[in-house]
Amino acid sequence: MSSFTRRALLSKLAVAAAPAVEDAGRHTLIVVFLRGGADTMNLVVPYADDSYYKARPTIAIKAPTGDADKSRAVRLDDRYAFHPALRPLHEKFSEGRLAIVQAVGTDNTTGSHFECQDQMEHGDSMAASAAGGGWLGRYLRTRANTKLGPLSAVALGTALPESLRGAPVASVMQSLEEIAIRTPSGKPDAAAAVLAAMYGADVTMLGTQGRETLDLFKRVSALQEGGYKPANDAKYPKDSFGNGMREIARLIKAHVGLEVACIDVGGWDTHFFQGTTDSFQAERARVLAEGLAAFDADLKDQRGSFTVMVTTEFGRRIYENASLGTDHGRGFALMTLSNRIQGGRILGKWPCVVENESPAGPGGMQIQHDYRSVFAEVLRGSLGLDAAAASAVFPKCEFGKVGLVA
């Protein structure tokens, strides 16, 4: 079947199919996980604090001067500045769309990447017994009475993150091209027509779902034709994060009912030669900032339709170690980019307040905000989570006021 008849067939299917998942006003939460415990103190630099420079004689980021000097931090306010590699995000902050919360963390003091990631993704506290499944999985289950489609929750990558475990529906993919009908003979259109006829004749919920799934194929396949051209000359970096953010943008534009997307940026475990404005951390920061900036540019006309939350499992020590890196600490800075968040602000405690009591040793940033309070506010701002649902997502959590939403 030629591509012309293929389109004709697909448009016929569109007429036959019921409207897919209700998409009007749909908002997508994108959770970016910085794996490895990011040193957020060098990402959101407390340049007004001498103790920061004392603790980090070699790896501290130089205070801003106001010009575009690439070796200096980029001023955010009187106290804080971005790592120069995060410059692409500066504008979002000035526009009041990017908020930062300092001193976020879990009550896990083991300093284990695995345990802290696990606890955070499950939305658990050390003190209480496990809630079961992932926090996003539980969120989606609170929504189970409303309709979820096959692409309501997507992880970009190769494995389902623990945060989505227990979700009624969750898909793992690297590219939208994976959403396709691929038959043994390579004749997808004929197969789609047969499925449309069979599911069209089924009057049950199963039939409805079949027709909606075919409609989904149709809309995704329209996006696949001729490759993807991002809007506003957005240039996604050619790395897995950039690619993943591009696919998320395509899914949002395709109106497939995407509510939650998860994506990772790895490589933040900087015990050794962390570097300042070059080397390992700077490279990771560049990947993060460029990917986010491209995504934000691509969706410039739909900025009300998404919220990005950037988290990590723990921050690092305030003091640099002998190999010019930083060891595992406690609190970290969480970033969120959204029209639905009160941005342009840095909330939470001054980071150089050190937690001396902790078994994690001296130098970890003292925690002010239980990460669950922050996640819950992000969910409230982005997807309108109400108080009852918040308790279902994070059982037994005593939520503190963070200030991301009014």
Added chain:
Amino acid sequence: MSTDGTSTGTSTSTSRRSLFKAALAGTAAALTGCERSTAFFGQQMGQSIPTTLTPTQSAEIDPDFHLLSRAGYGPWPGELAEVKKTGRDAWLEEQLHPERIDDSAANLRAEWFESLYMDAGNAWEFRKEVLRDELTRHAVLRAVYSKRQLFEAMVEFWGDHLNIDLEKTDCIYLRPSDDRDVIRAHALGKFRDLILASAKSPAMLTYLDGRDNKVTKKSPVPNENYARELMELHTMGVNGGYTQKDIYEAARCLSGWTVDLKMRMADALNPFKAQRGTTYFKKEWHDNDTKDVLGHAIAAGGGEKDLERVVDIVCAHPSTAKYISQKLCRRFISHEPPQSAVDKVAAEFTRTSGDIKSTLRVLFQSEEFANARGQLLKRPFRFIVSSLRAMAADVESSYVGRRDDPAGQAAQAIQSKPPRIALVSYLHPLGQPLFRHPTPDGYPDEETPWLGTLLWRWNFAFALGGGFVPDVKTQGPPLRKALGIRKDSTDKDKAAVLFAHCIGRKPAEAELTALQSVEDEADLLALILASPAFQRC
């Protein structure tokens, strides 16, 4: 060495391990060769396709087909004819006594999964990936190949009923022995024995925090988690008539039972004396005062006997018969079963003090069961297994290490043919990765949670129909030959006969019209597996 999946013998497991280690001195090639012969012997033992197959001519789902679809995982080619010969009641009676059924072919395939034959303590020798992998593949292979189909269906049922999420703390190390010593040991036995075994299971004690249920001077309040789920989920049901006080009292009775998790040098040196992962009663953690559970007085000083008392009380409670029968009917009759069926089944459960065999006999012989043809949405596991059985697929057990490969999937994404993804990897996007349901209620017996994943069902059907699932060999040509499909058969005849083979009834006019347009036979088979009719049973 036991080749019987239902037996529990753990004393031989260490010798098996030594044997296996010796065998590892051989080469990978030798293992591959061994695996090939498993498939070969499997075929010798009746897992081949008969020379002729006669699909039903009925417009309604054939009643024998219906029984095979529900009480098992759908007919293997030729099985329908066997039931027609012996009769449904005789087939059911045979299935209710799995020990009488020779299951050598399935046992032979299951021999591969050595972690499943270990004591819990030895499971720590395995990487988590291996344990997860073997448990899942074992469940798939048994469901596909075991002749004890009802037994396997009940293993799945109790696995959900007494759900343990592998991903919680140490559960992954303890779940394999739970599968063997609790679920498989009692799947068709006495309900009370099943619950008792589960109450003492290291996996359950870990999953529901029973192992931390201690009553001491320092912490006088028991951990109620297991006691609550024992009543709410395992026996009486949420409105079964117990109070918060009953939960508290039961938790006191159960206090002190815990799991030995210590790593000892002695265990490593002498695995025959391994203690790790075993349940024991720690009397200093037990609340030895008087208790009152559901109106039954429990005298002080009962010690470890208190546990059995609680299990006896809750299992004998009338709510338990109702609740278990309701669940059985929901699994095997319909998502909303008729009350008349539930009552009948519950009466038998009560009459026989929870004899699972007798209860199931009444269920499967009920009029309500017979009338519920085609009403259930297959859960993903049943969908996949019934597809494999319908096609007499040859599934290898040995593809250890070839895990989910979405990267490979992406690499092939732009091609028009289905990507190659390992069989069990399909369970994940379909929502039922097995043993990984995050809450103690088990994978649901409802339609809505499963309806969002049709996309992945179709992808599986296309991949299977085209022979794209790695390590799964479908038997298209002999199947078509047995069904009387010839080169010169009309497209309509091909569609009709393949449909009837897979679904158990003739296609309706609309279905036949849609399917007879499919020229490619692999596509045709895939589309039948992707059809709404095949999603149901």
